[in-house]
Amino acid sequence: MAGASKAVVDxxxxxxxVYRQYSPEQLRGVLHKMYLIRRFEEGAEExxxxxxxxxxxxxxxxxxxxxxxxxxxxxxxxxxTSTHRGHGHCxxxxxxxxRMFAEFFGKTTGYCKGRGGSMHIADVAKGNLGANGIVAGxxxxxxxxxLSSKRMKTGKVVVSFFGDGANNEGAFHEALNMxxxxxxxxxxxxxxxxxxxxxxxxxxxxxxxxxxxxAAYAMPGVIVNGNIFSEVAEASFKAVERARAGEGPTLIExxxxxxxxxSKSDRNRYRTKEEIEDWMANRDPIALFETELxxxxxxxxxGIQAIRDAVAREIADGIEFxxxxxxxxxxxxxxxxxxxxA
Amino acid sequence: xxxxxxxxxxxxxIQEAMAIAMDMxxxxxxxxxxxxxxxxxxxxxxxxxxxxxxxxxxxxxxxxLGGAGVAVGAAVTGMRPxxxxxxxxxxxxxMEQIVNQAAKMRFxxxxxxxxxxxxxxxxxxxxxxxxxHSQSLExxxxxxxxxxxxxxxxxxxxxxxxLAAVADPDPVMIFEHKLLYKMRGxxxxxxxxxxxxxxxxxxEGRDLTIVATSIMVQxxxxxxxxxxxxxxxxxVVDLRTIRPLDRQTVIDSVxxxxxxxxxxxxxxxxxxxxxxxxxxAESEAFDYLDAPIVRLGGAETPIPYNxxxxxATVPQVPDxxxxxxxxxxxxx
Numbered sequence: 156m157a158g159a160s161k162a163v164v165d166x167x168x169x170x171x172x173v174y175r176q177y178s179p180e181q182l183r184g185v186l187h188k189m190y191l192i193r194r195f196e197e198g199a200e201e202x203x204x205x206x207x208x209x210x211x212x213x214x215x216x217x218x219x220x221x222x223x224x225x226x227x228x229x230x231x232x233x234x235x236t237s238t239h240r241g242h243g244h245c246x247x248x249x250x251x252x253x254r255m256f257a258e259f260f261g262k263t264t265g266y267c268k269g270r271g272g273s274m275h276i277a278d279v280a281k282g283n284l285g286a287n288g289i290v291a292g293x294x295x296x297x298x299x300x301x302l303s304s305k306r307m308k309t310g311k312v313v314v315s316f317f318g319d320g321a322n323n324e325g326a327f328h329e330a331l332n333m334x335x336x337x338x339x340x341x342x343x344x345x346x347x348x349x350x351x352x353x354x355x356x357x358x359x360x361x362x363x364x365x366x367x368x369x370a371a372y373a374m375p376g377v378i379v380n381g382n383i384f385s386e387v388a389e390a391s392f393k394a395v396e397r398a399r400a401g402e403g404p405t406l407i408e409x410x411x412x413x414x415x416x417x418s419k420s421d422r423n424r425y426r427t428k429e430e431i432e433d434w435m436a437n438r439d440p441i442a443l444f445e446t447e448l449x450x451x452x453x454x455x456x457x458g459i460q461a462i463r464d465a466v467a468r469e470i471a472d473g474i475e476f477x478x479x480x481x482x483x484x485x486x487x488x489x490x491x492x493x494x495x496x497a
Numbered sequence: 498x499x500x501x502x503x504x505x506x507x508x509x510x511i512q513e514a515m516a517i518a519m520d521m522x523x524x525x526x527x528x529x530x531x532x533x534x535x536x537x538x539x540x541x542x543x544x545x546x547x548x549x550x551x552x553x554x555x556x557x558x559x560x561x562l563g564g565a566g567v568a569v570g571a572a573v574t575g576m577r578p579x580x581x582x583x584x585x586x587x588x589x590x591x592m593e594q595i596v597n598q599a600a601k602m603r604f605x606x607x608x609x610x611x612x613x614x615x616x617x618x619x620x621x622x623x624x625x626x627x628x629x630h631s632q633s634l635e636x637x638x639x640x641x642x643x644x645x646x647x648x649x650x651x652x653x654x655x656x657x658x659x660l661a662a663v664a665d666p667d668p669v670m671i672f673e674h675k676l677l678y679k680m681r682g683x684x685x686x687x688x689x690x691x692x693x694x695x696x697x698x699x700x701e702g703r704d705l706t707i708v709a710t711s712i713m714v715q716x717x718x719x720x721x722x723x724x725x726x727x728x729x730x731x732x733v734v735d736l737r738t739i740r741p742l743d744r745q746t747v748i749d750s751v752x753x754x755x756x757x758x759x760x761x762x763x764x765x766x767x768x769x770x771x772x773x774x775x776x777x778a779e780s781e782a783f784d785y786l787d788a789p790i791v792r793l794g795g796a797e798t799p800i801p802y803n804x805x806x807x808x809a810t811v812p813q814v815p816d817x818x819x820x821x822x823x824x825x826x827x828x829x
Contacts, residue, residue: 234574268607275605284573285606289597295563296598299570299578306526306552307575326593329563336558491608492642494666 170451172389173227179453183462185227185384186448189219189441190466192243195252198470199242199259199273203419207478208259212273213240217382217414220440221346222247224379224387225314225409228395234282234300235314236293239274240346240413241286244316249281252469256477264480270491282311290351291317291324294343298330301341301404312398313341314391320351322365331372331406340398342391343406346381348413353425366408374404381411382440385447412438500685508541508678510652511617514659515542515579517688519549522577525663528555528568529581529617538583539619539678565591565616569599572614577663584630585618585672588638599668600643611666615659621674621712621762622811628799631807633763635672635710639739639772645669645693646740650714652682654737657691665693674712674762696743698750702732704825705756708747708773710736713760713812720817729825739769744776751782756824757790762811765794788827793820 167175173182196214203212215222222243226235229248237244245255250266258265259273266278277285284300287293297315304311321327322345334341345365349355362368369376377394379386387409394405412434416423423431448454505513518525527549532542533556546554557564561582568580582588588595599612622631639646645667649655655673662669699714700721709717714735721731734750736743751757757777759770770792777783777790793812801807822828 236570266607267605267609270607271605277606277609279606279609284570284610285602287598289593292566292593292598295566295594296570296573298563299567299572299576300574301570302567303571303574303576306571307524326562326566329558329560330566332558333560333563333567491604491606493645494603494608494611 171385171447172392173385174451174453176392177227182448182453183458185223186441186444186454186459187462187466188246189223189444190462191252191469192219192222192246193441194466194470195246195255195473196242198474199256202259202474210272211419212259213418214415215240215243215413217434217440218346218348218411219243220384220444221381221387221409221411224384225316225344225391225407227388228392229312229314232282233312233314234284235316236284236297236300237286237316238293238318239286239288240318241276241316242273245276245278245283245286248278248283250278250283253473253476256473257480260477260480261482262477262480263483264476268491269483291321291326293317294321294326295330297341298334298339301334301339302337304340305337310399311340312395314344315341316344316346318351319345319347319349319356319360319365321345322368323359331368331374331404334404335372335374338401338403340401341404342394342398343404345406345408347408347410350417350425352417355425364408366406369406372406374406376406376408378408378410381409382438382443384440384444411440500687500689502683502685504681505652505684506678507652507655507673507680507682508539510656510684511541511659511673512543512545513684514656516545516548518579518660518663519553521688522663524575525577525579526553526555527579527581528557528564530557530559530583532556532581537581539675541617541678542581561587561590562593565594566598568614568616569594569602569612572612572668573602573610577613579615579617579663581617583619585620585634586629586632588618588634595638595644595670596641600641603667604643612668613666614668615662615671616668617671617673619675620672621676622800622807623676625802625804625807627802631800633672633761633795635670635739636763636768638670639769643668644740645738646672647693647738648672648711649691649737650677650711650735652680652684654691654697656684657689658693658737660688661690661693664690669693672711676712680715694738694741694743696737696746697735698732698746699735700731700733702730702754704730704754705758705821706732706734706747706750706754707758707760707817707821708734708736709760710739710769711762713762716812716814716817717760719814720821723814723818724821727822729822731821736769736773742772742776744780747773747777748780748782751777752785755785755787757786758817758820758824759790759792759794760812760817761794763795764797765792766797768794770794788824791820791824793817
């Protein structure tokens with residue numbers, strides 16, 4: 156809250172957490188990034204439909220507040236591991252959409268030089284150790300990164316994002332146990348969007364809330380409305396403080412919803428149209444945050460339009476950058492399998 | 498000036514290598530099941546926890562998958578973990594992290610990270626531990642681009658190759674035959690490395706090349722010593738690394754001897770012997786062959802408990818002698 160005058164602080168005293176904690180500029184920046192995530196995924200989806208991108212992708216449209224809220228209290232050198240539904244995490248941690256588009260187009264200018272695509276998108280320089288094609292694959296890796304932080308005394312906090320499906324993998328349980336036993340600076344963020352592919356949590360998971368599983372590993376388990384940015388950011392802020400203080404891990408369950416199907420093959424047969432429309436119309440995280448910002452006087456209609464216009468330009472420029480970038484030479488096929496010796 | 502050379506056991510040589518690695522580099526640490534006060538299931542870590550403390554000799558819970566993943570994560574973020582699987586069979590529990598994560602992370606991220614990870618796997622039969630504690634799974638991992646897979650056969654190489662593995666920027670999987678742990682041999686003091694990817698001609702000969710791995714190197718040498726009395730002169734190539742393979746040493750040896758016998762403990766089919774045979778068949782050495790290539794490998798069965806059955810499952814010295822003699826005398 157650096158720079159805020161006492162009068163401003165007092166006027167915000169009754170507002171939710173983020174409006175007391177962060178400056179109006181920062182909060183408008185969050186809205187900007189939430190739009191950037193949304194429009195990036197819409198742009199990627201359109202490019203896919205037009206045959207410009209091959210493979211598949213898993214869209215997080217509807218989960219933007221969760222990615223942004225969790226990353227809000229993180230420093231640039233804090234680290235994350237992400238999931239197959241990881242575009243939002245990548246942007247929230249600071250990635251440029253142009254290089255993300257380039258990766259989706261399989262170009263050398265992409266974050267993974269065209270070797271990873273959507274499912275392995277990463278931005279190591281900004282602390283994103285990578286999305287992961289294996290459900291729960293990144294969770295123990297995050298614990299290892301947190302072990303490095305503790306051993307090397309870097310002060311870094313590591314966040315592991317995963318979905319509700321991952322909480323039934325053995326890696327989840329093994330990783331949470333070790334993080335707790337060794338009191339590591341790691342935060343486990345379960346983005347529970349209700350379905351592991353088609354199977355609902357009610358049908359797959361014995362406990363009512365995934366956060367309940369924290370009890371088995373003697374760590375705090377926190378449930379937040381993942382579509383309300385302030386709620387997510389507040390929980391993340393507390394978990395980061397706890398981790399930095401050496402008090403160990405936290406499990407945050409961010410209850411949210413994906414508007415799109417699991418992947419491009421999804422026919423949405425396991426949920427009703429009404430359910431999807433209800434989430435889109437009444438609980439869209441961007442609309443909720445935008446309304447709050449407006450109601451609390453942090454932005455006006457003109458400001459919102461300016462953000463939307465700026466994002467549209469960034470997306471268009473990013474796609475152009477990707478199209479114009481060079482594809483990898485076939486002769487480089489075996490590059491990066493092993494570390495090149497100088 | 499050569500460093501002083503003493504006799505050490507294979508297990509002591511590994512322990513010494515790990516101690517040197519930890520002395521040289523603060524980032525190196527050990528993790529695994531019961532490697533601390535217990536000293537490891539085969540006493541390879543021994544008393545290292547007393548010298549380096551529990552921060553650097555970390556007992557993990559019995560969580561092979563999670564533990565392997567923690568090692569991967571630590572490696573990617575600047576540490577140099579040496580992870581011990583209690584038995585190589587338990588690699589099956591950690592395969593996800595080894596195969597999908599450690600091996601591919603650098604590639605998937607376009608070279609933005611390296612995974613300087615060492616994993617140690619006590620492997621092989623001969624201890625009466627039956628089917629789930631006796632396997633030789635090195636060819637499984639040898640099939641995965643991104644990994645390096647080594648099988649040192651002597652105390653000297655066990656130390657030198659482990660130190661090479663710790664210095665390597667990529668994941669190195671070390672398969673250590675459990676029956677070798679007590680084998681004694683000359684080991685120089687101090688730091689030295691034995692390169693990964695280089696085979697070693699352990700015995701020169703004219704009549705037959707035996708390409709062997711791990712404990713089969715010693716058995717091949719024993720067989721060669723016996724056959725020397727019959728006037729059969731055998732060359733023994735210790736493969737040492739199965740990924741990346743040292744093709745040239747094998748090819749050159751077969752060009753010299755014109756006969757090839759592959760000896761390895763893992764199940765015979767689809768294994769390292771098939772790869773070595775194929776690389777010779779695909780090379781200019783093919784034209785030099787005077788006899789069909791022969792493979793001696795493990796039987797097509799899980800490792801049985803009964804000691805006689807167990808022995809019969811994998812090549813023993815008399816099997817190697819018989820196969821070598823037949824090959825040289827043209828019976829095959």
